[in-house]
Amino acid sequence: MKDILNYIDGRFVPASSGRWLDNIEPATGKVYSRLPDSGAVDVDAAYVAAQAAWPAWKNVSVDERSRLLAAVADRIALANDELAVAESRDTGKPVSLAKSVDIPRAAHNFRFFAHAITQWASESHGMGPVAINYTLRDPLGVVGCISPWNLPLYLFSWKVAPALAAGNCVVAKPSEITPMTACLLARICADAGLPPGVLNVVHGTGADCGAAIVAHPGIKAISFTGGTKTGETIARTAAPMFKKLSLELGGKNPTVIFADCDFDRTLDEVLRASFSNQGQICLCGSRIYVERPIYERFRDAFVGRTQALAVGDPSDPATRQGAVVSRQHQQKVLSYIQLAREEGGTVLAGGEAAAVPGRCAGGYFVQPTVFEGLPADCRTNQEEIFGPVVTLAPFDTAEEVLRLANGTGYGLAASVWTGNLALAHRVAAALEFGIVWINCWLLRDLRTPFGGVKQSGVGREGGVEALRFFTDAKNVCVKL
Numbered sequence: 001m002k003d004i005l006n007y008i009d010g011r012f013v014p015a016s017s018g019r020w021l022d023n024i025e026p027a028t029g030k031v032y033s034r035l036p037d038s039g040a041v042d043v044d045a046a047y048v049a050a051q052a053a054w055p056a057w058k059n060v061s062v063d064e065r066s067r068l069l070a071a072v073a074d075r076i077a078l079a080n081d082e083l084a085v086a087e088s089r090d091t092g093k094p095v096s097l098a099k100s101v102d103i104p105r106a107a108h109n110f111r112f113f114a115h116a117i118t119q120w121a122s123e124s125h126g127m128g129p130v131a132i133n134y135t136l137r138d139p140l141g142v143v144g145c146i147s148p149w150n151l152p153l154y155l156f157s158w159k160v161a162p163a164l165a166a167g168n169c170v171v172a173k174p175s176e177i178t179p180m181t182a183c184l185l186a187r188i189c190a191d192a193g194l195p196p197g198v199l200n201v202v203h204g205t206g207a208d209c210g211a212a213i214v215a216h217p218g219i220k221a222i223s224f225t226g227g228t229k230t231g232e233t234i235a236r237t238a239a240p241m242f243k244k245l246s247l248e249l250g251g252k253n254p255t256v257i258f259a260d261c262d263f264d265r266t267l268d269e270v271l272r273a274s275f276s277n278q279g280q281i282c283l284c285g286s287r288i289y290v291e292r293p294i295y296e297r298f299r300d301a302f303v304g305r306t307q308a309l310a311v312g313d314p315s316d317p318a319t320r321q322g323a324v325v326s327r328q329h330q331q332k333v334l335s336y337i338q339l340a341r342e343e344g345g346t347v348l349a350g351g352e353a354a355a356v357p358g359r360c361a362g363g364y365f366v367q368p369t370v371f372e373g374l375p376a377d378c379r380t381n382q383e384e385i386f387g388p389v390v391t392l393a394p395f396d397t398a399e400e401v402l403r404l405a406n407g408t409g410y411g412l413a414a415s416v417w418t419g420n421l422a423l424a425h426r427v428a429a430a431l432e433f434g435i436v437w438i439n440c441w442l443l444r445d446l447r448t449p450f451g452g453v454k455q456s457g458v459g460r461e462g463g464v465e466a467l468r469f470f471t472d473a474k475n476v477c478v479k480l
């Protein structure tokens with residue numbers, strides 16, 4: 001059994017308490033490694049290392065920081081297949097998905113911020129003959145990055161790379177449910193020559209290790225991605241300490257399909273938006289609204305395609321749906337399926353745990369599931385399920401679908417499918433979401449602002465937004 005270790009001050013170490021947590025392979029239900037059950041003492045050791053490394057790291061030239069981040073990107077890309085297998089084993093997602101999406105994106109995150117930092121400039125504001133202002137952007141010091149289990153290396157690197165690029169030292173914690181690739185990334189960073197203490201990775205539970213990062217008085221900012229409830233807890237601790245906070249939280253995203261859409265392309269992409277990563281992507285569209293003239297045609301085609309999705313061993317290249325991340329999460333998703341039935345929904349596809357024979361007989365699989373006939377205000381249509389469960393409903397007018405789409409407490413992402421450009425712009429403008437995709441889904445340009453409104457979070461990641469978050473502005477005014 002492999003031990004995952006903390007990475008503190010350039011050394012791989014167990015938790016100071018000597019305690020461990022089991023790491024389970026979701027596709028089999030078996031423990032296959034263990035990770036340190038770290039707490040406040042380990043977080044403080046990571047902080048001390050980071051703080052000691054910071055004066056040198058913030059003064060490393062932009063070119064050299066960029067070179068080091070690009071070297072990390074190169075090594076991730078070189079190890080793509082090995083990292084993808086590790087990510088799949090840890091999460092239950094198909095290896096094919098990890099190979100084509102998760103790991104390439106992690107490399108891209110490092111490469112993107114390696115470039116972005118060389119192109120970043122701060123402002124100056126002239127006051128004619130009177131004075132000139134220039135704005136300095138100073139790194140914050142030691143920052144905390146806390147990431148979830150659904151896209152482990154993808155989201156871990158999405159935080160760590162801009163934090164490092166901007167000249168901060170980092171104490172980072174991946175999800176205790178999927179810790180493996182963060183540990184492998186620490187090894188890659190060491191091999192790429194990142195100085196000791198610049199990146200520290202501490203493993204453990206949210207309640208002990210995560211909370212200790214948030215509460216540490218020396219850690220200046222928290223970049224968090226995870227559930228809305230957790231975000232609330234974090235804000236409660238961090239806000240009175242005036243820490244900078246970036247909170248990327250849950251979603252309940254609408255997919256809005258107008259009758260004049262490109263039917264076949266929409267069908268392909270909406271299937272992907274519904275069930276990619278077993279529906280465990282914060283951006284997945286779980287409420288599908290279809291304009292009435294094509295409702296039945298779309299529903300029947302969509303249900304057929306859903307039933308054809310191959311649920312199976314994540315290591316099998318033919319598998320389209322792997323396991324969900326844990327027994328507990330499987331139970332949560334199944335309980336929502338039960339709730340949807342009780343709320344009067346009709347199951348059109350799926351609706352049960354999926355049995356996968358052989359090696360995966362003990363794994364946590366759920367059939368991709370489609371409901372119709374549920375009211376907009378029921379819990380199934382209001383709460384984040386974060387699994388392979390979607391609802392279908394018809395609509396008649398743009399005004400009606402906007403009311404439905406905007407009618408939850410969340411506001412992360414929406415997608416709109418139509419051939420009418422004017423309608424698309426009008427609907428996009430009226431959607432209360434941080435991200436709107438027109439005739440596409442999860443098409444990402446890393447320069448764009450990323451984040452949600454309402455209960456989906458506070459702040460934006462991506463491009464200069466991330467570099468701004470990880471720096472403080474200081475304006476210098478010079479009287480001429």
Ligand code: NAD
Pocket residue numbers: 146147148149150151155173174175176204205206207209210211212214225226227228230231233234248249250251281282384386412452456457
């Ligand atoms: P989670 O909130 O349970 O955990 C996320 C991370 O926070 C983990 O590392 C966990 O250990 C840590 N944590 C838990 N309690 C903590 C505490 N009190 N203090 C500090 N850290 C704590 O979320 P999850 O179940 O891992 O992930 C699923 C959620 O993440 C879903 O709600 C999903 O929508 C959301 N998500 C959002 C985005 C986005 O960009 N908006 C992206 C991916 C996932």
